[in-house]
Amino acid sequence: xxxxxxxxxxxxxxxxxxxxxxxxxxxxxxxxxxxxxxxxxxxxxxxxxxxxxxxxxxxxxxxxxxxxxxxxxxxxxxxxxxxxxxxxxxxxxxxxxxxxxxxxxxxxxxxxxxxxxxxxxxxxxxxxxxxxxxxxxxxxxxxxxxxxxxxxxxxxxxxxxxxxxxxxxxxxxxxxxxxxxxxxxxxxxxxxxxxxxxxxxxxxxxxxxxxxxxxxxxxxxxxxxxxxxxxxxxxxxxxxxxxxxxxxxxxxxxxxxxxxxxxxxxxxxxxxxxxxxxxxxxxxxxxxxxxxxxxxxxxxxxxxxxxxxxxxxxxxxxxxxxx
Numbered sequence: 001x002x003x004x005x006x007x008x009x010x011x012x013x014x015x016x017x018x019x020x021x022x023x024x025x026x027x028x029x030x031x032x033x034x035x036x037x038x039x040x041x042x043x044x045x046x047x048x049x050x051x052x053x054x055x056x057x058x059x060x061x062x063x064x065x066x067x068x069x070x071x072x073x074x075x076x077x078x079x080x081x082x083x084x085x086x087x088x089x090x091x092x093x094x095x096x097x098x099x100x101x102x103x104x105x106x107x108x109x110x111x112x113x114x115x116x117x118x119x120x121x122x123x124x125x126x127x128x129x130x131x132x133x134x135x136x137x138x139x140x141x142x143x144x145x146x147x148x149x150x151x152x153x154x155x156x157x158x159x160x161x162x163x164x165x166x167x168x169x170x171x172x173x174x175x176x177x178x179x180x181x182x183x184x185x186x187x188x189x190x191x192x193x194x195x196x197x198x199x200x201x202x203x204x205x206x207x208x209x210x211x212x213x214x215x216x217x218x219x220x221x222x223x224x225x226x227x228x229x230x231x232x233x234x235x236x237x238x239x240x241x242x243x244x245x246x247x248x249x250x251x252x253x254x255x256x257x258x259x260x261x262x263x264x265x266x267x268x269x270x271x272x273x274x275x276x277x278x279x280x281x282x283x284x285x286x287x288x289x290x291x292x293x294x295x296x297x298x299x300x301x302x303x304x305x306x307x308x309x310x311x312x313x314x315x316x317x318x319x320x321x322x323x
Contacts, residue, residue: 001026001323002186002216004126004179005141008150008204009190010197014221016043017305017313018190018298019143024314025323027067031138034125035060037073038118039145044071049307055079057125063314070137072125079117115156120172123179147189147204154180154187155211186216191288193220193281198288205291217322218293220285222300227274296320 005022009015020035027033034057037044042052048060053073061069128136145153179185187208191201201218208215245267249260288295298316301309317323 001139002184002214003135003137003139004122004185005139005216006144006150006154006185006187007141007190007219008144008147008187009219009221010148010192010200011146013190013192013197015146015190016041016143017047017310018188018219018221019141020044020047021298021310021313021317022188022322023069023139023141024061024063024311025317026139026141027061027063027069028318028323029065029067031063031067032136033063033067033069033139033141034137035069035071036122036125036140036142037071038122038142040073040075042073044073044143047305047307047310072121074118074121076114076117079121080113082121115153116173116176119154119156119180120176123176126179126184127175144187147200150187150204151207151211151213154208154213181212181214183214185214187213188216188219190219190221192222193284195280195284198284202287202291205293215293218288218291218295219322220288220295220297223297224300226278296322 005026007015007019007022009018016037023033023035035044037053044060045051045053048071050060053060053071055073055075055078057070057072059068060071063069122140122142125137126140130136144150189201189204191197205215205218245264246260249263249267254260254263296317298313301312303309
């Protein structure tokens, strides 16, 4: 597995949930994972039912086998101060710039700078080692921007390296791109079995490949359970004998003879709707299969998503070998 796991997806597909579940799955058996948030929504804190995350790495969960999940909500302004201190040793001067509003001004007039700082901080965590020469984290999982801007977000350092041809900015941008375009990184896309998310996933994969960014897996989220098998669907439910259905309903104690007859049409309508949805989902699965990437499905949780549900999704990812 690549050490930097980037998770993107169309809005509404649950990419933050999948990123959190992936971080838990990767942290099993004593491993350490850093879960990074870059959009400032505090989605990670909500999922793990903890207070809002500050700009510091904080342990938020223990995985099966004693592993740890740490989290970091990257603040672009504070990341810029880190950058100024790291490369220019500004120290108190950098803090003075913050008070004057210069940092906020810089990230506002140069939006690309914000993405440089976010990706740079994540890659720094990937490369960081302790005094013994071991990596500080076995894996870094990034809850990244949506599919529509993921390629530009990850590729921004290429543009910066081209503009600043020498000096620390150029060197830092190149170092980041060496991580992002290497086997150390995998970009996963989260989707639903619906036409628009699947199409956006296919488009996003094409853009990532064109930019030579390493595409990882497709993760289908919120998959509804199968209620009828293929044999039942093939029978043609609308052609089923109405009288036989009514007798079966009555025998099950549903409404008596007359009441059972009134239930037949609504039951057949629901069955027809299910068959239509089943066919549409099958067509989207075929589209995803044609993308040529590992494909994994996560269930729609009947009781809704809470912390226990998050661990359940992590266990499902482990069961499917995504860890």
